Amino acid sequence: MADEPKIKLTEVAKRFDEKVVLDGVNLSVEPGESVAIIGGSGTGKSVTLKCILGLLKPDSGSVQVDGQEIVGARQREIEKVRAKFGMLFQGGALFDSLPIWRNVTFGLTQGRMRHAGEMRKVAEENLERVGLGREILNLRPSELSGGMQKRVALARAIAPRPEIIFFDEPTTGLDPIRADVINDLITSLVEDLGVTALTITHDMASARKIAHRVAMLYNGRIVWHGPRDRLYDSGNPYVDQFVQGRADGPIR
Amino acid sequence: MTDGPLAPFMKAFAAIGRMVIGLFAMVGRVALFTVTTLIRAVTPPYYPSRFFAQLMEIGWYSLPVVGLTAIFTGSALAQQIYTGGSRFDASSTVPAIVVFGMVRELGPVLCGLMVAGRVASAMAAELGTMRVTEQLDALTTLRTDAYRYLIAPRLFACVIALPLMTLIANTIGIMGGYLLAVYKLGFNASAYLASTRQYLQADDVEMALVKAAVFGVIIAIMGCYNGFRTAGGAAGVGKATTDAVVSSFMLILFSDLIITIVAFG
Numbered sequence: 001m002a003d004e005p006k007i008k009l010t011e012v013a014k015r016f017d018e019k020v021v022l023d024g025v026n027l028s029v030e031p032g033e034s035v036a037i038i039g040g041s042g043t044g045k046s047v048t049l050k051c052i053l054g055l056l057k058p059d060s061g062s063v064q065v066d067g068q069e070i071v072g073a074r075q076r077e078i079e080k081v082r083a084k085f086g087m088l089f090q091g092g093a094l095f096d097s098l099p100i101w102r103n104v105t106f107g108l109t110q111g112r113m114r115h116a117g118e119m120r121k122v123a124e125e126n127l128e129r130v131g132l133g134r135e136i137l138n139l140r141p142s143e144l145s146g147g148m149q150k151r152v153a154l155a156r157a158i159a160p161r162p163e164i165i166f167f168d169e170p171t172t173g174l175d176p177i178r179a180d181v182i183n184d185l186i187t188s189l190v191e192d193l194g195v196t197a198l199t200i201t202h203d204m205a206s207a208r209k210i211a212h213r214v215a216m217l218y219n220g221r222i223v224w225h226g227p228r229d230r231l232y233d234s235g236n237p238y239v240d241q242f243v244q245g246r247a248d249g250p251i252r
Numbered sequence: 253m254t255d256g257p258l259a260p261f262m263k264a265f266a267a268i269g270r271m272v273i274g275l276f277a278m279v280g281r282v283a284l285f286t287v288t289t290l291i292r293a294v295t296p297p298y299y300p301s302r303f304f305a306q307l308m309e310i311g312w313y314s315l316p317v318v319g320l321t322a323i324f325t326g327s328a329l330a331q332q333i334y335t336g337g338s339r340f341d342a343s344s345t346v347p348a349i350v351v352f353g354m355v356r357e358l359g360p361v362l363c364g365l366m367v368a369g370r371v372a373s374a375m376a377a378e379l380g381t382m383r384v385t386e387q388l389d390a391l392t393t394l395r396t397d398a399y400r401y402l403i404a405p406r407l408f409a410c411v412i413a414l415p416l417m418t419l420i421a422n423t424i425g426i427m428g429g430y431l432l433a434v435y436k437l438g439f440n441a442s443a444y445l446a447s448t449r450q451y452l453q454a455d456d457v458e459m460a461l462v463k464a465a466v467f468g469v470i471i472a473i474m475g476c477y478n479g480f481r482t483a484g485g486a487a488g489v490g491k492a493t494t495d496a497v498v499s500s501f502m503l504i505l506f507s508d509l510i511i512t513i514v515a516f517g
Binding site (some may be wrong): 050053055056079082083085086087089090091093094095096106107110111113114156160 | 297299301302382385386389391392393394395396401410460
Protein backbone atom coordinates (compact mmCIF):
# COMPACT_ATOMS: atom_id res chain seq x y z
CA MET A 1 0.00 0.00 0.00
CA ALA A 2 2.73 2.41 0.98
CA ASP A 3 4.31 2.56 -2.43
CA GLU A 4 1.02 2.95 -4.26
CA PRO A 5 0.55 6.45 -5.68
CA LYS A 6 -2.44 8.42 -4.46
CA ILE A 7 -3.28 9.59 -7.97
CA LYS A 8 -1.97 7.99 -11.12
CA LEU A 9 -2.72 9.20 -14.63
CA THR A 10 -1.66 7.02 -17.53
CA GLU A 11 -1.84 8.22 -21.13
CA VAL A 12 -4.95 10.31 -20.46
CA ALA A 13 -6.32 11.80 -23.67
CA LYS A 14 -9.26 14.09 -24.16
CA ARG A 15 -10.48 16.10 -27.09
CA PHE A 16 -13.40 18.39 -27.75
CA ASP A 17 -14.65 17.89 -31.29
CA GLU A 18 -11.52 18.33 -33.40
CA LYS A 19 -9.42 20.04 -30.77
CA VAL A 20 -7.03 17.75 -28.91
CA VAL A 21 -6.67 19.09 -25.38
CA LEU A 22 -4.92 16.23 -23.60
CA ASP A 23 -2.63 14.04 -25.67
CA GLY A 24 -1.45 11.32 -23.33
CA VAL A 25 -0.82 12.78 -19.88
CA ASN A 26 1.23 10.69 -17.46
CA LEU A 27 1.51 11.82 -13.86
CA SER A 28 1.55 10.27 -10.45
CA VAL A 29 1.17 11.91 -7.07
CA GLU A 30 2.37 10.17 -3.91
CA PRO A 31 0.41 10.26 -0.63
CA GLY A 32 1.10 13.45 1.31
CA GLU A 33 2.84 15.02 -1.64
CA SER A 34 2.04 18.43 -3.08
CA VAL A 35 2.35 18.63 -6.85
CA ALA A 36 1.84 21.68 -9.01
CA ILE A 37 1.00 21.53 -12.70
CA ILE A 38 2.17 24.63 -14.50
CA GLY A 39 1.46 25.67 -18.04
CA GLY A 40 0.00 28.46 -20.12
CA SER A 41 -3.66 29.25 -20.50
CA GLY A 42 -5.53 26.70 -22.58
CA THR A 43 -2.94 23.94 -22.24
CA GLY A 44 -5.42 21.58 -20.57
CA LYS A 45 -4.61 22.09 -16.90
CA SER A 46 -8.25 22.48 -15.89
CA VAL A 47 -9.29 19.60 -18.13
CA THR A 48 -6.72 17.37 -16.41
CA LEU A 49 -8.20 18.26 -13.05
CA LYS A 50 -11.76 17.71 -14.23
CA CYS A 51 -10.82 14.29 -15.59
CA ILE A 52 -9.52 13.27 -12.17
CA LEU A 53 -12.62 14.66 -10.46
CA GLY A 54 -14.86 12.72 -12.84
CA LEU A 55 -16.46 15.94 -14.12
CA LEU A 56 -15.14 15.09 -17.57
CA LYS A 57 -14.66 11.65 -19.06
CA PRO A 58 -11.31 11.09 -20.81
CA ASP A 59 -11.48 9.58 -24.30
CA SER A 60 -8.77 7.09 -23.41
CA GLY A 61 -6.18 6.35 -20.77
CA SER A 62 -6.49 5.57 -17.12
CA VAL A 63 -7.04 7.62 -13.98
CA GLN A 64 -6.48 5.79 -10.71
CA VAL A 65 -7.09 7.06 -7.21
CA ASP A 66 -5.66 4.81 -4.50
CA GLY A 67 -5.36 2.14 -7.16
CA GLN A 68 -9.01 2.37 -8.15
CA GLU A 69 -9.82 3.06 -11.78
CA ILE A 70 -12.16 5.99 -12.41
CA VAL A 71 -12.39 5.99 -16.18
CA GLY A 72 -15.40 3.89 -17.11
CA ALA A 73 -16.31 3.24 -13.47
CA ARG A 74 -19.94 3.22 -12.38
CA GLN A 75 -21.47 6.43 -11.05
CA ARG A 76 -21.68 4.91 -7.59
CA GLU A 77 -17.96 4.09 -7.56
CA ILE A 78 -17.06 7.57 -8.75
CA GLU A 79 -19.22 9.01 -5.97
CA LYS A 80 -17.27 6.97 -3.43
CA VAL A 81 -13.94 8.18 -4.78
CA ARG A 82 -15.21 11.77 -4.76
CA ALA A 83 -15.66 11.53 -1.01
CA LYS A 84 -11.84 11.65 -0.81
CA PHE A 85 -11.65 14.89 -2.80
CA GLY A 86 -11.84 18.53 -1.91
CA MET A 87 -11.68 21.20 -4.55
CA LEU A 88 -10.88 24.90 -4.47
CA PHE A 89 -12.32 26.50 -7.60
CA GLN A 90 -10.66 29.41 -9.31
CA GLY A 91 -13.48 31.86 -8.64
CA GLY A 92 -14.32 30.27 -5.29
CA ALA A 93 -17.65 29.00 -6.69
CA LEU A 94 -19.40 29.69 -3.39
CA PHE A 95 -23.17 29.24 -3.46
CA ASP A 96 -24.43 32.79 -3.41
CA SER A 97 -27.91 31.86 -2.22
CA LEU A 98 -26.59 30.41 1.03
CA PRO A 99 -24.99 32.07 4.07
CA ILE A 100 -21.27 31.50 4.68
CA TRP A 101 -21.77 28.83 7.34
CA ARG A 102 -24.04 26.75 5.08
CA ASN A 103 -21.46 27.11 2.34
CA VAL A 104 -18.64 25.86 4.54
CA THR A 105 -20.58 22.84 5.77
CA PHE A 106 -22.17 22.02 2.42
CA GLY A 107 -19.96 18.98 1.88
CA LEU A 108 -21.14 17.55 5.21
CA THR A 109 -24.86 18.14 4.81
CA GLN A 110 -25.04 17.75 1.01
CA GLY A 111 -27.31 20.78 1.06
CA ARG A 112 -29.82 19.45 3.56
CA MET A 113 -30.95 21.86 6.23
CA ARG A 114 -30.12 19.82 9.29
CA HIS A 115 -28.05 19.98 12.48
CA ALA A 116 -27.92 23.75 12.34
CA GLY A 117 -26.25 24.26 15.74
CA GLU A 118 -23.58 21.64 15.19
CA MET A 119 -22.90 22.78 11.64
CA ARG A 120 -22.40 26.39 12.71
CA LYS A 121 -19.76 25.16 15.11
CA VAL A 122 -18.05 23.10 12.39
CA ALA A 123 -18.14 26.12 10.10
CA GLU A 124 -16.59 28.27 12.79
CA GLU A 125 -13.73 25.80 13.34
CA ASN A 126 -12.96 25.56 9.65
CA LEU A 127 -13.12 29.30 9.14
CA GLU A 128 -10.72 29.73 12.02
CA ARG A 129 -8.30 27.39 10.26
CA VAL A 130 -8.22 29.73 7.27
CA GLY A 131 -7.93 32.78 9.50
CA LEU A 132 -11.50 34.05 9.39
CA GLY A 133 -13.65 34.99 12.37
CA ARG A 134 -17.16 34.04 13.38
CA GLU A 135 -18.54 37.47 12.49
CA ILE A 136 -18.89 36.45 8.85
CA LEU A 137 -20.90 33.28 9.54
CA ASN A 138 -24.22 34.81 8.57
CA LEU A 139 -23.03 36.94 5.66
CA ARG A 140 -23.61 36.05 2.03
CA PRO A 141 -20.63 35.33 -0.26
CA SER A 142 -21.26 38.52 -2.27
CA GLU A 143 -20.65 40.58 0.87
CA LEU A 144 -17.04 39.38 1.11
CA SER A 145 -13.94 40.53 -0.76
CA GLY A 146 -12.33 38.28 -3.35
CA GLY A 147 -9.55 37.15 -1.02
CA MET A 148 -12.01 36.33 1.76
CA GLN A 149 -14.24 34.44 -0.65
CA LYS A 150 -11.28 32.32 -1.62
CA ARG A 151 -10.52 31.57 2.01
CA VAL A 152 -14.15 30.62 2.64
CA ALA A 153 -13.98 28.37 -0.41
CA LEU A 154 -10.85 26.82 1.08
CA ALA A 155 -12.67 26.26 4.37
CA ARG A 156 -15.49 24.60 2.43
CA ALA A 157 -13.04 22.34 0.63
CA ILE A 158 -11.35 21.16 3.85
CA ALA A 159 -14.47 20.87 6.02
CA PRO A 160 -15.20 17.22 5.09
CA ARG A 161 -11.50 16.44 5.80
CA PRO A 162 -10.65 15.18 2.31
CA GLU A 163 -7.55 13.08 1.63
CA ILE A 164 -6.81 14.93 -1.59
CA ILE A 165 -7.34 18.61 -2.34
CA PHE A 166 -7.27 20.17 -5.79
CA PHE A 167 -6.44 23.82 -6.17
CA ASP A 168 -7.44 25.53 -9.41
CA GLU A 169 -5.38 28.71 -9.80
CA PRO A 170 -5.53 29.44 -6.06
CA THR A 171 -3.77 32.82 -6.32
CA THR A 172 -5.22 34.17 -9.54
CA GLY A 173 -6.96 37.50 -9.13
CA LEU A 174 -5.42 38.28 -5.76
CA ASP A 175 -2.81 40.89 -4.93
CA PRO A 176 0.69 39.52 -4.11
CA ILE A 177 0.19 39.76 -0.36
CA ARG A 178 -3.19 38.03 -0.29
CA ALA A 179 -1.83 35.49 -2.76
CA ASP A 180 0.93 34.68 -0.31
CA VAL A 181 -1.59 34.31 2.52
CA ILE A 182 -3.33 31.66 0.43
CA ASN A 183 0.04 30.00 -0.33
CA ASP A 184 0.83 29.85 3.38
CA LEU A 185 -2.59 28.39 4.11
CA ILE A 186 -2.16 25.70 1.48
CA THR A 187 1.32 24.82 2.76
CA SER A 188 0.11 24.56 6.35
CA LEU A 189 -2.94 22.51 5.36
CA VAL A 190 -0.79 20.03 3.51
CA GLU A 191 1.49 19.71 6.51
CA ASP A 192 -1.07 19.79 9.34
CA LEU A 193 -3.81 17.73 7.77
CA GLY A 194 -1.43 15.46 5.87
CA VAL A 195 -3.42 15.81 2.66
CA THR A 196 -2.24 15.16 -0.85
CA ALA A 197 -2.43 18.31 -2.94
CA LEU A 198 -2.60 18.88 -6.67
CA THR A 199 -2.46 22.49 -7.79
CA ILE A 200 -2.76 23.98 -11.23
CA THR A 201 -1.30 27.42 -11.59
CA HIS A 202 0.70 29.75 -13.78
CA ASP A 203 1.96 31.70 -10.79
CA MET A 204 5.62 30.67 -10.42
CA ALA A 205 6.03 32.09 -6.93
CA SER A 206 3.02 30.13 -5.79
CA ALA A 207 4.18 26.89 -7.43
CA ARG A 208 7.61 27.20 -5.84
CA LYS A 209 6.14 27.80 -2.43
CA ILE A 210 3.40 25.21 -2.17
CA ALA A 211 4.62 22.32 -4.28
CA HIS A 212 7.16 19.60 -3.55
CA ARG A 213 7.22 18.70 -7.20
CA VAL A 214 6.31 20.60 -10.35
CA ALA A 215 5.10 19.25 -13.68
CA MET A 216 4.84 21.32 -16.82
CA LEU A 217 1.96 20.75 -19.22
CA TYR A 218 2.37 21.82 -22.82
CA ASN A 219 0.39 20.80 -25.89
CA GLY A 220 -1.58 18.23 -23.92
CA ARG A 221 1.49 16.40 -22.56
CA ILE A 222 3.68 16.63 -19.48
CA VAL A 223 6.92 17.93 -21.01
CA TRP A 224 8.90 18.10 -17.77
CA HIS A 225 8.58 17.21 -14.13
CA GLY A 226 10.95 17.48 -11.25
CA PRO A 227 11.47 18.84 -7.74
CA ARG A 228 10.63 22.50 -7.22
CA ASP A 229 14.26 23.47 -6.66
CA ARG A 230 15.05 22.43 -10.19
CA LEU A 231 12.39 24.71 -11.65
CA TYR A 232 14.87 27.46 -12.53
CA ASP A 233 17.66 25.20 -13.78
CA SER A 234 15.62 22.46 -15.35
CA GLY A 235 17.55 22.52 -18.62
CA ASN A 236 14.21 22.14 -20.36
CA PRO A 237 13.63 24.86 -22.98
CA TYR A 238 9.85 24.90 -22.39
CA VAL A 239 10.17 25.29 -18.64
CA ASP A 240 12.93 27.90 -19.02
CA GLN A 241 10.82 30.00 -21.30
CA PHE A 242 7.75 29.67 -19.07
CA VAL A 243 9.38 30.45 -15.73
CA GLN A 244 11.25 33.39 -17.19
CA GLY A 245 8.16 34.62 -18.99
CA ARG A 246 9.87 35.15 -22.35
CA ALA A 247 7.79 35.66 -25.49
CA ASP A 248 10.35 33.94 -27.73
CA GLY A 249 11.18 30.26 -27.41
CA PRO A 250 9.72 26.85 -28.23
CA ILE A 251 6.31 27.83 -26.80
CA ARG A 252 4.34 30.03 -29.13
CA MET B 253 -19.87 17.89 -54.29
CA THR B 254 -19.31 21.53 -53.47
CA ASP B 255 -18.28 22.43 -57.02
CA GLY B 256 -20.26 23.01 -60.18
CA PRO B 257 -23.38 24.97 -60.99
CA LEU B 258 -25.43 23.19 -58.31
CA ALA B 259 -23.12 24.29 -55.50
CA PRO B 260 -25.38 27.08 -54.12
CA PHE B 261 -28.34 24.72 -54.01
CA MET B 262 -26.32 22.04 -52.29
CA LYS B 263 -25.27 24.60 -49.72
CA ALA B 264 -28.87 25.55 -49.09
CA PHE B 265 -29.87 21.91 -48.71
CA ALA B 266 -26.95 21.31 -46.40
CA ALA B 267 -28.02 24.25 -44.25
CA ILE B 268 -31.59 22.96 -44.04
CA GLY B 269 -30.27 19.49 -43.24
CA ARG B 270 -28.12 20.84 -40.43
CA MET B 271 -31.10 22.69 -38.98
CA VAL B 272 -33.31 19.60 -39.06
CA ILE B 273 -30.61 17.45 -37.48
CA GLY B 274 -30.00 20.16 -34.89
CA LEU B 275 -33.70 20.26 -34.08
CA PHE B 276 -33.88 16.51 -33.56
CA ALA B 277 -30.73 16.60 -31.47
CA MET B 278 -32.28 19.27 -29.27
CA VAL B 279 -35.52 17.33 -28.86
CA GLY B 280 -33.44 14.33 -27.86
CA ARG B 281 -31.41 16.30 -25.34
CA VAL B 282 -34.51 17.85 -23.78
CA ALA B 283 -36.20 14.44 -23.58
CA LEU B 284 -33.12 12.91 -21.96
CA PHE B 285 -32.91 15.81 -19.53
CA THR B 286 -36.60 15.39 -18.65
CA VAL B 287 -36.27 11.65 -18.06
CA THR B 288 -33.15 12.12 -15.92
CA THR B 289 -34.91 14.82 -13.91
CA LEU B 290 -38.00 12.67 -13.32
CA ILE B 291 -35.97 9.64 -12.22
CA ARG B 292 -33.76 11.65 -9.88
CA ALA B 293 -36.73 13.64 -8.56
CA VAL B 294 -38.49 10.57 -7.19
CA THR B 295 -35.40 9.01 -5.60
CA PRO B 296 -33.84 10.30 -2.37
CA PRO B 297 -32.32 12.47 -1.03
CA TYR B 298 -35.15 15.00 -1.09
CA TYR B 299 -34.87 18.67 -0.28
CA PRO B 300 -38.18 19.80 1.25
CA SER B 301 -36.87 23.19 2.38
CA ARG B 302 -35.69 23.94 -1.16
CA PHE B 303 -39.13 22.94 -2.43
CA PHE B 304 -40.97 25.30 -0.08
CA ALA B 305 -38.62 28.15 -0.94
CA GLN B 306 -39.32 27.58 -4.64
CA LEU B 307 -43.06 27.29 -4.00
CA MET B 308 -42.96 30.74 -2.40
CA GLU B 309 -40.89 32.13 -5.24
CA ILE B 310 -42.90 30.58 -8.08
CA GLY B 311 -46.38 30.66 -6.59
CA TRP B 312 -46.74 33.37 -4.02
CA TYR B 313 -44.60 36.05 -5.64
CA SER B 314 -46.20 35.48 -9.05
CA LEU B 315 -49.71 36.07 -7.67
CA PRO B 316 -49.82 39.86 -8.18
CA VAL B 317 -48.81 39.55 -11.83
CA VAL B 318 -51.18 36.69 -12.52
CA GLY B 319 -54.04 38.34 -10.62
CA LEU B 320 -53.70 41.62 -12.47
CA THR B 321 -53.46 39.88 -15.84
CA ALA B 322 -56.59 37.88 -15.04
CA ILE B 323 -58.70 40.82 -13.88
CA PHE B 324 -57.78 42.96 -16.90
CA THR B 325 -58.40 40.14 -19.35
CA GLY B 326 -61.68 39.07 -17.74
CA SER B 327 -63.03 42.63 -17.84
CA ALA B 328 -61.85 43.25 -21.38
CA LEU B 329 -63.41 39.97 -22.47
CA ALA B 330 -66.76 41.00 -20.97
CA GLN B 331 -66.63 44.36 -22.72
CA GLN B 332 -65.73 42.79 -26.08
CA ILE B 333 -68.49 40.23 -25.95
CA TYR B 334 -71.01 42.83 -24.88
CA THR B 335 -70.10 45.08 -27.80
CA GLY B 336 -69.66 42.34 -30.37
CA GLY B 337 -72.44 40.10 -29.17
CA SER B 338 -75.22 42.61 -28.57
CA ARG B 339 -77.05 41.11 -31.54
CA PHE B 340 -77.66 38.06 -29.37
CA ASP B 341 -79.02 37.97 -25.91
CA ALA B 342 -76.18 39.75 -24.17
CA SER B 343 -77.39 39.07 -20.67
CA SER B 344 -76.60 35.37 -20.96
CA THR B 345 -73.81 35.40 -23.59
CA VAL B 346 -71.51 37.66 -21.60
CA PRO B 347 -71.31 35.52 -18.43
CA ALA B 348 -71.23 32.31 -20.49
CA ILE B 349 -68.35 33.35 -22.72
CA VAL B 350 -66.42 34.90 -19.85
CA VAL B 351 -66.67 31.61 -17.97
CA PHE B 352 -65.79 29.45 -20.97
CA GLY B 353 -63.05 31.75 -22.12
CA MET B 354 -61.40 32.15 -18.75
CA VAL B 355 -61.67 28.61 -17.43
CA ARG B 356 -61.02 26.69 -20.61
CA GLU B 357 -58.41 28.84 -22.25
CA LEU B 358 -57.31 32.19 -20.92
CA GLY B 359 -56.93 31.29 -17.25
CA PRO B 360 -54.41 28.46 -17.68
CA VAL B 361 -52.67 29.93 -20.73
CA LEU B 362 -52.22 33.45 -19.36
CA CYS B 363 -51.18 32.06 -16.02
CA GLY B 364 -48.67 29.77 -17.76
CA LEU B 365 -47.28 32.56 -19.91
CA MET B 366 -46.96 35.06 -17.08
CA VAL B 367 -45.24 32.54 -14.83
CA ALA B 368 -43.02 31.42 -17.71
CA GLY B 369 -41.96 35.01 -18.28
CA ARG B 370 -41.23 35.50 -14.62
CA VAL B 371 -39.93 32.13 -13.51
CA ALA B 372 -38.43 30.26 -16.48
CA SER B 373 -36.20 33.27 -17.13
CA ALA B 374 -35.19 33.48 -13.47
CA MET B 375 -34.38 29.74 -13.37
CA ALA B 376 -32.30 29.91 -16.53
CA ALA B 377 -30.44 32.98 -15.29
CA GLU B 378 -29.75 31.51 -11.86
CA LEU B 379 -28.66 28.06 -13.02
CA GLY B 380 -26.77 29.59 -15.95
CA THR B 381 -24.82 31.84 -13.60
CA MET B 382 -24.12 28.85 -11.39
CA ARG B 383 -22.80 27.02 -14.45
CA VAL B 384 -20.46 29.78 -15.61
CA THR B 385 -19.16 30.46 -12.08
CA GLU B 386 -18.48 26.72 -11.60
CA GLN B 387 -21.02 26.45 -8.78
CA LEU B 388 -22.58 23.45 -10.53
CA ASP B 389 -19.18 21.72 -10.64
CA ALA B 390 -18.71 22.65 -7.00
CA LEU B 391 -22.01 20.93 -6.16
CA THR B 392 -20.75 17.76 -7.82
CA THR B 393 -17.43 17.80 -6.02
CA LEU B 394 -19.34 18.27 -2.76
CA ARG B 395 -21.24 15.12 -3.71
CA THR B 396 -24.59 16.78 -4.19
CA ASP B 397 -26.70 15.91 -7.21
CA ALA B 398 -27.74 19.07 -9.03
CA TYR B 399 -30.83 17.35 -10.43
CA ARG B 400 -32.11 16.54 -6.97
CA TYR B 401 -30.90 19.67 -5.23
CA LEU B 402 -31.71 22.31 -7.85
CA ILE B 403 -34.12 20.95 -10.44
CA ALA B 404 -36.47 18.59 -8.61
CA PRO B 405 -37.65 21.26 -6.11
CA ARG B 406 -38.33 23.66 -8.99
CA LEU B 407 -40.20 21.01 -10.95
CA PHE B 408 -42.41 20.00 -8.02
CA ALA B 409 -43.05 23.62 -7.06
CA CYS B 410 -44.11 24.47 -10.63
CA VAL B 411 -46.37 21.45 -10.99
CA ILE B 412 -48.14 22.30 -7.74
CA ALA B 413 -48.15 26.09 -8.03
CA LEU B 414 -49.44 26.40 -11.57
CA PRO B 415 -52.82 24.62 -11.05
CA LEU B 416 -53.43 26.55 -7.83
CA MET B 417 -52.64 29.81 -9.54
CA THR B 418 -54.84 28.89 -12.47
CA LEU B 419 -57.76 28.44 -10.08
CA ILE B 420 -57.04 31.86 -8.67
CA ALA B 421 -56.64 33.39 -12.13
CA ASN B 422 -59.95 31.87 -13.24
CA THR B 423 -61.73 33.21 -10.20
CA ILE B 424 -60.27 36.67 -10.53
CA GLY B 425 -60.89 36.75 -14.28
CA ILE B 426 -64.54 35.83 -13.87
CA MET B 427 -64.80 38.40 -11.12
CA GLY B 428 -63.29 41.02 -13.45
CA GLY B 429 -65.95 40.21 -16.04
CA TYR B 430 -68.63 40.38 -13.39
CA LEU B 431 -67.48 43.74 -12.04
CA LEU B 432 -67.37 45.31 -15.48
CA ALA B 433 -70.71 43.84 -16.53
CA VAL B 434 -72.52 44.87 -13.39
CA TYR B 435 -70.98 48.26 -12.70
CA LYS B 436 -70.34 49.53 -16.22
CA LEU B 437 -72.73 47.68 -18.49
CA GLY B 438 -75.64 47.65 -16.04
CA PHE B 439 -76.19 43.89 -15.80
CA ASN B 440 -78.29 42.46 -13.02
CA ALA B 441 -75.87 41.08 -10.45
CA SER B 442 -77.79 38.02 -9.32
CA ALA B 443 -78.80 37.06 -12.86
CA TYR B 444 -75.16 37.36 -13.95
CA LEU B 445 -73.98 35.13 -11.13
CA ALA B 446 -76.74 32.61 -11.79
CA SER B 447 -75.71 32.30 -15.43
CA THR B 448 -72.05 32.12 -14.48
CA ARG B 449 -72.81 29.23 -12.17
CA GLN B 450 -74.87 27.54 -14.84
CA TYR B 451 -72.06 27.58 -17.39
CA LEU B 452 -69.26 26.72 -14.98
CA GLN B 453 -68.60 23.01 -15.37
CA ALA B 454 -66.44 20.68 -13.35
CA ASP B 455 -65.00 19.08 -16.50
CA ASP B 456 -63.72 22.42 -17.72
CA VAL B 457 -62.07 23.19 -14.41
CA GLU B 458 -60.40 19.78 -14.35
CA MET B 459 -59.10 20.32 -17.86
CA ALA B 460 -57.74 23.70 -16.83
CA LEU B 461 -55.90 22.07 -13.93
CA VAL B 462 -54.40 19.42 -16.22
CA LYS B 463 -53.25 22.09 -18.65
CA ALA B 464 -51.73 24.13 -15.84
CA ALA B 465 -49.80 21.12 -14.50
CA VAL B 466 -48.42 20.42 -17.98
CA PHE B 467 -47.42 24.08 -18.32
CA GLY B 468 -45.70 23.80 -14.94
CA VAL B 469 -43.58 20.91 -16.20
CA ILE B 470 -42.72 22.86 -19.35
CA ILE B 471 -41.68 25.97 -17.42
CA ALA B 472 -39.46 24.07 -14.98
CA ILE B 473 -37.85 21.88 -17.63
CA MET B 474 -37.17 24.64 -20.13
CA GLY B 475 -35.92 27.01 -17.44
CA CYS B 476 -33.58 24.44 -15.92
CA TYR B 477 -32.49 22.83 -19.19
CA ASN B 478 -31.43 26.13 -20.72
CA GLY B 479 -29.75 27.24 -17.52
CA PHE B 480 -27.94 23.93 -17.20
CA ARG B 481 -26.36 23.95 -20.62
CA THR B 482 -25.27 27.57 -20.47
CA ALA B 483 -21.81 28.24 -21.83
CA GLY B 484 -19.85 31.37 -22.51
CA GLY B 485 -20.03 33.81 -19.63
CA ALA B 486 -22.48 36.67 -19.23
CA ALA B 487 -23.58 36.58 -22.87
CA GLY B 488 -24.31 32.87 -22.49
CA VAL B 489 -26.52 33.55 -19.48
CA GLY B 490 -28.43 36.16 -21.47
CA LYS B 491 -28.96 33.72 -24.31
CA ALA B 492 -30.05 30.96 -21.95
CA THR B 493 -32.63 33.28 -20.41
CA THR B 494 -34.05 34.27 -23.78
CA ASP B 495 -34.13 30.67 -24.98
CA ALA B 496 -35.89 29.57 -21.79
CA VAL B 497 -38.66 32.14 -22.17
CA VAL B 498 -39.16 31.72 -25.91
CA SER B 499 -39.13 27.92 -25.83
CA SER B 500 -41.48 27.71 -22.85
CA PHE B 501 -43.90 30.17 -24.50
CA MET B 502 -43.92 28.13 -27.69
CA LEU B 503 -44.31 24.82 -25.91
CA ILE B 504 -47.08 26.15 -23.65
CA LEU B 505 -49.12 27.41 -26.60
CA PHE B 506 -48.45 24.27 -28.62
CA SER B 507 -49.33 21.86 -25.83
CA ASP B 508 -52.43 23.95 -25.07
CA LEU B 509 -53.55 23.43 -28.64
CA ILE B 510 -52.88 19.69 -28.47
CA ILE B 511 -54.67 19.24 -25.14
CA THR B 512 -57.61 21.34 -26.33
CA ILE B 513 -57.97 19.33 -29.54
CA VAL B 514 -57.71 16.02 -27.68
CA ALA B 515 -60.10 17.04 -24.91
CA PHE B 516 -62.72 19.05 -26.79
CA GLY B 517 -62.22 18.10 -30.42
